[in-house]
Amino acid sequence: MSLNAGEVARIEDAVLTRAAQAGDVTALGLLLERHRAGMRAVALSILGPGPDVDDVLQDAAVSALRRVGGVRDPAAVGAWLRMIVRNACRSLVRGSVPLQPLDDLHLPAMDSGPERLLEQHAMRDWIWEAVEELSPTLRLPLVLRHFSTTVTSYERIADVCAVPVGTVRSRLNQARAKLVTALAAKADTSHADIAQRTRASRIEARETLDAAESGHFGKLLTECWSPEIALLQGDDRVGGHSLLVHAMDSDVEVGVRQRLVHVVAGRSLVIWEMDITNPVDAPEHCPPSVAWLMTLDDVGRVHRLRLFHPKPYRATSPLLPV
Structure with a gap:
């Protein structure tokens, strides 16, 4: 019996998700590209046209990178990515930023075994090694945005760095782009605990x-x-x-x-x-x-x-x- 297009897409999503969980940056990039239209549609439906849409999608990409190890149903990763965008948009409308701190990421499913825990910890260590490759000017806003709990808004990061909000947005865009390159370079190296x-x-x-x-x-x-x-x-x-x-x-x-x-x-x-x-x-x-x-x-x-x-x-x- 032949599979329909939806079933094929779910199988391909599952393969890419498992590869991303194993540390394949290219696989994660392909996942984000496959579901970019759906993620953007969610953002537009909540926020309307404007620069906030692109910011939310970029934040969602970093959030997906940090949290992909915890995806329980790899075949349903598209719905998971849209949920990240939806939550980010709703929190932005409420005036807060839904960026889960690094320390709070290890909330495994009830059926997660030692292998899944090790996988999640390895992913976290790998990400931090790549973060350390960023210049101090780019590292500080990225860490504040995605790993702190109280200094996550563009306005607060701008206050800390004593720069305009537009500069914060620019530095975050540069940091996210460089992070992907650094992740690829660090994939096969040892990572600190x-x-x-x-x-x-x-x-x-x-x-x-x-x-x-x-x-x-x-x-x-x-x-x-x-x-x-x-x-x-x-x-x-x-x-x-x-x-x-x-x-x-x-x-x-x-x-x-x-x-x-x-x-x-x-x-x-x-x-x-x-x-x-x-x-x-x-x-x-x-x-x-x-x-x-x-x-x-x-x-x-x-x-x-x-x-x-x-x-x-x-x-x-x-x-x-x-």
Whole structure:
């Protein structure tokens, strides 16, 4: 019995999806090309014509790259891709960005065995090796857009980088294009264990907060961070070791506390996202959250730091602004 066109397409989708899950960038590209019209139609139906459609499709492509290892029905990958676009569009309309953090990707199906878990972890490590190949100018907006939880909008990324929103869009487009090339180049090389790196960074973040609360933040910075540590606002240096210590000590003294909620840990770029609790008698002393955006030197020490408050900064706390 001959197969109809729909059945043939599903079989071809399944073959390409399994190849993409095994790390074949070309297969993923073919999948995206096969379903581009359907994905664009979904975006147009929700957003209407405009530049947001192309942005959503580009974000969906990176999201598909990161999440393809978790596709449960390879033959139905077209519906899965359209769902990614639909969710992205709806969240964009609501004013938020539905970009799933890297740490949240390992949610396997109930019937997933060790092989599927290993496959998903290998995919994640492979992606991060390719991300590290990007220039710092392109790496930061891409990581913020696709791996952070609070600094994902074009406007917030523009604030962090001190550039116009249009420049953010341009850099993201360049980063996505270069990422595909870097992925192909890294497909056959060894990949660092990002899960292990993330766990170590989470421990480091908590030790840093503990040191701050016990009055040893300055000592920790001296021992563990670069002696040339610079606090940046955009690309401009606004302070160093002494300013950081003064700001942290002042906040801790009045009762401000930070709680770690999310970690992104690459070889050269680390992000700690924190919730902030203010003292009862000064509930608006600090904004409700802060992201520590840290660039590491060649030996893994924090070398450059940006502090970004994802929500409006209305108080007079010495905790440093963007």
